[in-house]
Amino acid sequence: MGSQKILVIGGGISGLTAAVEAAEVGYDVTLVEQTPYLGGRVTKMHSYFPKLCVPDCGLEINYRRIKMNPKVKIITQAEVENISGRPGDYEATVKVTPRMVNDNCTACGKCVEACPVEIPNEFNYGMDKCKAIYITNGMAFPQKYAINKEACDGCGKCKEVCEYNAIDLDMSEETLTIKAGGVVVATGWTPYEASNLDTLAFGKAPNVIANVMMERLAATDGPTQGKILRPSDSAEPKSIAFVQCAGSRDQNHLPYCSGVCCMGSLKQITYVKEQYPDAQISMFYIDIRAMGYLEDFLVKVQEMENVSLIKGKVAKITEVANGNLKLEVEDIAQGNKISPEVDLVVLATGLVPSKVPGDINYDEYGFVAPDNIGIVGAGCAKKPTDVSNSVMDATGATIKAIQSVVGGGA
Numbered sequence: 001m002g003s004q005k006i007l008v009i010g011g012g013i014s015g016l017t018a019a020v021e022a023a024e025v026g027y028d029v030t031l032v033e034q035t036p037y038l039g040g041r042v043t044k045m046h047s048y049f050p051k052l053c054v055p056d057c058g059l060e061i062n063y064r065r066i067k068m069n070p071k072v073k074i075i076t077q078a079e080v081e082n083i084s085g086r087p088g089d090y091e092a093t094v095k096v097t098p099r100m101v102n103d104n105c106t107a108c109g110k111c112v113e114a115c116p117v118e119i120p121n122e123f124n125y126g127m128d129k130c131k132a133i134y135i136t137n138g139m140a141f142p143q144k145y146a147i148n149k150e151a152c153d154g155c156g157k158c159k160e161v162c163e164y165n166a167i168d169l170d171m172s173e174e175t176l177t178i179k180a181g182g183v184v185v186a187t188g189w190t191p192y193e194a195s196n197l198d199t200l201a202f203g204k205a206p207n208v209i210a211n212v213m214m215e216r217l218a219a220t221d222g223p224t225q226g227k228i229l230r231p232s233d234s235a236e237p238k239s240i241a242f243v244q245c246a247g248s249r250d251q252n253h254l255p256y257c258s259g260v261c262c263m264g265s266l267k268q269i270t271y272v273k274e275q276y277p278d279a280q281i282s283m284f285y286i287d288i289r290a291m292g293y294l295e296d297f298l299v300k301v302q303e304m305e306n307v308s309l310i311k312g313k314v315a316k317i318t319e320v321a322n323g324n325l326k327l328e329v330e331d332i333a334q335g336n337k338i339s340p341e342v343d344l345v346v347l348a349t350g351l352v353p354s355k356v357p358g359d360i361n362y363d364e365y366g367f368v369a370p371d372n373i374g375i376v377g378a379g380c381a382k383k384p385t386d387v388s389n390s391v392m393d394a395t396g397a398t399i400k401a402i403q404s405v406v407g408g409g410a
C-alpha cells in the first residue's frame with residue numbers, strides 16, 4: 001500500500017496553490033520550503049502586473065487558507081536532498097536547518113536591536129544590511145524571526161532580551177524522510193547571474209542593476225524605502241535604460257525566452273514614471289512579448305511621454321564620468337549604431353529553474369519535464385511564467401498528483 005499523502009516542494013505561489021488545492025479536497029499535504037518564509041519570489045516584488053496590486057493581496061489569502069486547514073503541514077528551512085520511488089510510493093530525504101527561534105516568538109523585534117552581527121540582506125539582493133536574527137518583511141509568513149546559523153556568533157544577546165523564551169540556540173539540524181503518493185515540484189526560479197554577462201558591466205559599475213533589484217528599490221519595505229535611487233550616490237535618476245534579453249535567447253547564456261521579463265520592465269517603467277514623471281526612459285529589446293490581454297499594458301506604456309521603446313540588442317555598457325553609463329546599441333529601425341548615456345541601467349535577466357535531485361526527468365534547460373508521472377512540475381519549475389499562469393498550472397499539477405495517490409499514476 002502506497003502513501004495517501006501529497007508532498008509539495010517549494011512554498012512560492014505555485015506550491016502554496018498546490019498545497020491548499022489538495023488539502024481542501026481532503027488530502028494530507030506536507031509543504032517543504034527551503035527558506036524560513038513562504039511566498040517565494042513574489043514576496044520580493046513591489047507590485048504585480050497587470051493590475052499593479054501589491055503581492056501581499058495574492059499571498060495573504062493563501063496563508064489564511066493554510067492556517068485554517070489542519071491538513072497542511074509546513075516545514076520551513078527544509079531542503080529536499082533526494083527523491084525516489086514510483087507513482088503512489090515516493091520517499092524524500094529532507095534536510096532541515098534549525099531556525100533557532102521557536103513558536104513563542106511574537107515578532108516584537110527586541111532581538112534585532114540586541115544582535116551585534118550585520119550581514120548583507122539577501123531579501124534585498126545585498127543592497128542593504130540586516131542582522132543575523134531577522135524577519136524578511138512585515139507580511140512574512142510564518143510571522144517569527146529566524147537566525148542565520150552561518151552568520152550568528154552565538155553571543156546569546158538575543159536570548160537575553162527575549163521576554164518570551166523564543167530563542168533556542170541549541171536547535172540542531174535534522175534529516176527527515178517523508179513518504180508521499182504524489183509529489184508537486186514547485187521549486188521555481190533564481191535570477192540568471194548578471195555578472196556572467198561580461199560586456200554589460202554588472203558587478204563592475206554600481207549603477208547597472210538587475211530587474212529583481214529594481215523591484216526591491218521600488219518597494220516601500222526595500223533598501224531605500226521605496227524611493228528609486230542610484231546605488232552609487234543615492235541620486236534621483238533622470239535617465240534610465242532597460243536592457244531586455246540580458247543573457248536570454250542567447251546560446252552562451254539562457255537559450256530560451258523567460259516570457260515575463262518584457263512585462264517586468266514595462267511594469268518597472270510605470271514605477272519610474274510614478275516617481276519621476278520627467279525621466280527619460282528607453283527600453284532596448286529584440287522583440288516585445290506581451291501576450292494576450294497584456295497588450296493593453298504595452299500600449300499604455302508606449303504612449304507615455306519620454307518613453308522610447310527601441311528595437312536593438314545592447315552590445316556593451318561602459319561606465320563613464322559620474323557613474324553614468326554609455327550603451328552601444330544598433331537601432332534596427334533607424335539602421336544605425338547609437339551610444340546613449342544614462343544615469344541608471346536595469347538588466348532584464350531571465351529565470352533559471354531550481355532543480356531537485358532524484359528520480360525526476362528534466363528538459364534540456366533544467367525545467368521539470370512533462371513526462372514525469374507521479375512527480376509533477378508546477379509554475380516556474382516547469383516553465384518560465386507569470387503568477388496567474390503559475391496558479392492555474394499548480395491547480396492542474398495538483399490533480400495529477402492526486403491521480404498518482406489514487407491510482408499509482410495509472
Ligand SMILES: Cc1cc2nc3c(=O)[nH]c(=O)nc-3n(C[C@H](O)[C@H](O)[C@H](O)COP(=O)(O)OP(=O)(O)OC[C@H]3O[C@@H](n4cnc5c(N)ncnc54)[C@H](O)[C@@H]3O)c2cc1C
Nearest residue numbers: 010012013014034040041048049188189264379380386387
Ligand atoms: C523582474 C521580474 C518581475 C516579475 N513581475 C511579475 C509580475 O508583476 N506579475 C507576474 O504575474 N509575474 C511576475 N514575475 C514572475 C513571477 O516572479 C513568477 O511567476 C513567480 O515567482 C512564480 O512562482 P513559483 O512559485 O513558481 O516560483 P518561486 O516564486 O521561485 O517560488 C519557489 C519556491 O520554492 C523554494 N524552493 C526552491 N528549491 C527548493 C528545494 N529544493 N526545497 C524546498 N524549497 C525549494 C524557493 O525557496 C521558493 O520559495 C516577475 C519575474 C521577474 C523576473
